[in-house]
Amino acid sequence: MDASAGQAVTEISDPQTAGAPATLRAEHVAPERLVLARGLFTGPAQRISDELYAVVKGGKAHRERFSLRLEKGATAHTNTYFGRFAASYWQRWTTVTAVQVAMTLEVAGRTKVRLAASDIAGHRRVVATAETRETGRLVLSTALDMFIDGGALWLEIDAIGGEVTITDLEWTAPAPETVRPVAIAICTFNRAPDCAATMAALASDATVLSSIDAVYVVDQGTDLVQDQPVFAETAPKLGDKLRYIRQPNLGGAGGFTRGLYEVSGANQHADVILMDDDILCEPETVLRLNAFANMTVEPTLVGAQMLFLYNPDYLNVGAEETDLGRLRHGQKVSKALRNTSMLKKHQERRVDAGYQAWWTCLIPAEVVAEIGLPVPIFFQWDDVEYGLRAREHGFVTVTLPNAAVWHADFYWKDFDDWARYFSSRNSLIVSSLHTDLDPKAVTRQLFREIGEYLVGMQYGLAHTTLQGIEDYLRGPKALQDGGIAALAAARGSRGDYPETVKHPAATAPVVNAHVHQRRAGGEPSRPLLILFKRALNQWTGRTIHGVVGVTREDAHWWHVGLFDHVVVTDASQSGVRVRRRDKETARRLLVRAYRVLKQLRTELPALQQQWRNAMPELTSRENWERLYGIDPK
Numbered sequence: 001m002d003a004s005a006g007q008a009v010t011e012i013s014d015p016q017t018a019g020a021p022a023t024l025r026a027e028h029v030a031p032e033r034l035v036l037a038r039g040l041f042t043g044p045a046q047r048i049s050d051e052l053y054a055v056v057k058g059g060k061a062h063r064e065r066f067s068l069r070l071e072k073g074a075t076a077h078t079n080t081y082f083g084r085f086a087a088s089y090w091q092r093w094t095t096v097t098a099v100q101v102a103m104t105l106e107v108a109g110r111t112k113v114r115l116a117a118s119d120i121a122g123h124r125r126v127v128a129t130a131e132t133r134e135t136g137r138l139v140l141s142t143a144l145d146m147f148i149d150g151g152a153l154w155l156e157i158d159a160i161g162g163e164v165t166i167t168d169l170e171w172t173a174p175a176p177e178t179v180r181p182v183a184i185a186i187c188t189f190n191r192a193p194d195c196a197a198t199m200a201a202l203a204s205d206a207t208v209l210s211s212i213d214a215v216y217v218v219d220q221g222t223d224l225v226q227d228q229p230v231f232a233e234t235a236p237k238l239g240d241k242l243r244y245i246r247q248p249n250l251g252g253a254g255g256f257t258r259g260l261y262e263v264s265g266a267n268q269h270a271d272v273i274l275m276d277d278d279i280l281c282e283p284e285t286v287l288r289l290n291a292f293a294n295m296t297v298e299p300t301l302v303g304a305q306m307l308f309l310y311n312p313d314y315l316n317v318g319a320e321e322t323d324l325g326r327l328r329h330g331q332k333v334s335k336a337l338r339n340t341s342m343l344k345k346h347q348e349r350r351v352d353a354g355y356q357a358w359w360t361c362l363i364p365a366e367v368v369a370e371i372g373l374p375v376p377i378f379f380q381w382d383d384v385e386y387g388l389r390a391r392e393h394g395f396v397t398v399t400l401p402n403a404a405v406w407h408a409d410f411y412w413k414d415f416d417d418w419a420r421y422f423s424s425r426n427s428l429i430v431s432s433l434h435t436d437l438d439p440k441a442v443t444r445q446l447f448r449e450i451g452e453y454l455v456g457m458q459y460g461l462a463h464t465t466l467q468g469i470e471d472y473l474r475g476p477k478a479l480q481d482g483g484i485a486a487l488a489a490a491r492g493s494r495g496d497y498p499e500t501v502k503h504p505a506a507t508a509p510v511v512n513a514h515v516h517q518r519r520a521g522g523e524p525s526r527p528l529l530i531l532f533k534r535a536l537n538q539w540t541g542r543t544i545h546g547v548v549g550v551t552r553e554d555a556h557w558w559h560v561g562l563f564d565h566v567v568v569t570d571a572s573q574s575g576v577r578v579r580r581r582d583k584e585t586a587r588r589l590l591v592r593a594y595r596v597l598k599q600l601r602t603e604l605p606a607l608q609q610q611w612r613n614a615m616p617e618l619t620s621r622e623n624w625e626r627l628y629g630i631d632p633k
Contacts, residue, residue: 033175205284
């Protein structure tokens with residue numbers, strides 16, 4: 001969810017059900033067997049490779065969403081990202097001890113089917129086989145008893161004697177006594193077409209839609225989702241399950257919390273799946289997260305993995321954790337895959353997450369009842385904090401392989417952005433809440449980072465970072481309005497720093513008509529020494545004069561700091577930033593950084609306690625009602 005400046009708006013309900021409470025049953029009647037995953041053979045959009053679902057060799061095939069027709073001599077397997085069954089995760093975290101995979105086969109000759117498995121090293125073994133010449137339902141079974149540390153299951157089908165069509169493929173296990181109700185909560189700000197498309201994706205799958213009790217769309221923007229033609233087409237399909245809410249822009253934290261607030265108020269037993277507005281939604285992921293949550297031994301946060309929207313076969317990361325002492329989130333769990341093509345490699349090893357990002361994540365009802373609502377920190381780190389708080393109360397997070405949505409690749413967004421304010425402030429807040437920070441280590445690290453920004457002539461980035469630290473020093477009162485004023489201040493003040501402005505590459509304000517590209521060498525072996533040398537040269541003007549160009553991949557502080565006038569490609573590849581050495585601005589920011597970090601070093605122990613003491617009030621329903629302008633009466 002991309003947050004930006006907003007204005008107060010009036011809450012409305014879905015026009016079709018104005019004033020009616022959402023329908024959230026206490027529980028669902030369980031079937032005899034619960035569908036854990038279905039067999040899919042093509043994706044939700046043409047840009048998605050079919051081989052993320054099934055691979056066909058040796059002949060032609062015809063694919064539809066839930067069916068695959070193989071010509072004689074062709075073979076197919078589902079040892080693919082969406083075709084695999086994550087056996088290791090199901091054995092480790094759920095009550096499932098055995099699974100059945102059933103399918104309907106329409107055959108014209110001898111057909112062979114194998115249920116295959118892997119282990120932590122990816123070694124293949126066959127656990128069940130069948131051969132048939134008759135059309136009908138085929139069922140294969142296997143125990144989940146050899147997968148604790150890693151491994152998955154998949155199908156292999158050979159059309160030996162004639163054409164074969166596979167339909168209605170389902171992985172199932174005995175159902176629990178009851179199935180938990182679940183609602184979807186989508187947070188959006190001025191991404192109306194994307195949000196409407198996500199709604200339409202959910203409504204397009206009848207099985208998934210029947211398992212959802214409500215869909216909350218929390219619209220915080222001015223370009224309204226309800227004005228989209230796709231919304232008008234989708235709303236009747238969702239019917240009285242749709243709850244459309246407008247509210248002031250309180251960022252991702254405010255939008256997602258509204259979903260948790262509404263659902264927990266309507267039914268204290270209902271789970272909530274938080275979902276970004278701008279994803280490409282795979283509806284099957286909703287089914288898989290929900291099924292997993294119904295089978296866990298204890299209430300568990302269950303998250304979807306993220307595939308890159310622009311490079312759709314690439315996985316962002318298998319699972320993430322934090323390094324709070326260094327104010328870091330998004331750290332790859334050891335042995336997890338990162339930035340890896342899922343057409344070329346599988347995550348065989350089970351990796352356990354420290355938290356789950358909220359591009360798509362199921363939050364159990366018990367978690368909301370036990371730990372309360374999120375902290376009103378607008379956006380960034382809100383999902384991290386909630387996952388850490390849940391873990392401290394004994395609730396595990398599982399990032400489930402083979403359940404994913406596509407989200408815009410992060411590396412297309414430039415680091416030098418107003419959002420750095422929230423990252424700076426919120427990293428301190430969340431780390432203060434969940435670990436004992438070392439004042440010396442934290443201030444030393446922050447001073448070094450700001451020094452790198454100044455050497456790289458990113459004066460606006462240094463300013464934005466300091467804004468975040470300064471507001472952390474204000475204590476919990478900094479969150480009084482949920483972030484609206486902070487957002488305006490962070491965005492507005494960046495205009496004071498020319499290098500924060502993005503220009504078209506062809507018309508950027510540079511002296512030379514032709515800008516020579518200067519490539520970077522290797523990373524310095526003694527970075528602290530090089531940082532000091534670059535800073536001294538920037539201060540004294542002993543830099544390489546004239547305008548040079550630097551590509552995004554080469555825009556390291558230790559390279560850019562060699563020059564005094566640099567045109568750097570923006571990470572979005574849609575323009576350039578022009579950085580110029582400005583000794584007076586660097587001096588002013590350096591003095592400010594010294595003063596702010598000296599205060600942080602002195603006051604950090606007391607500030608940590610202030611933030612911790614404020615948590616019950618910050619996360620209370622009453623505080624969020626105040627921010628939403630809701631009268632609980």
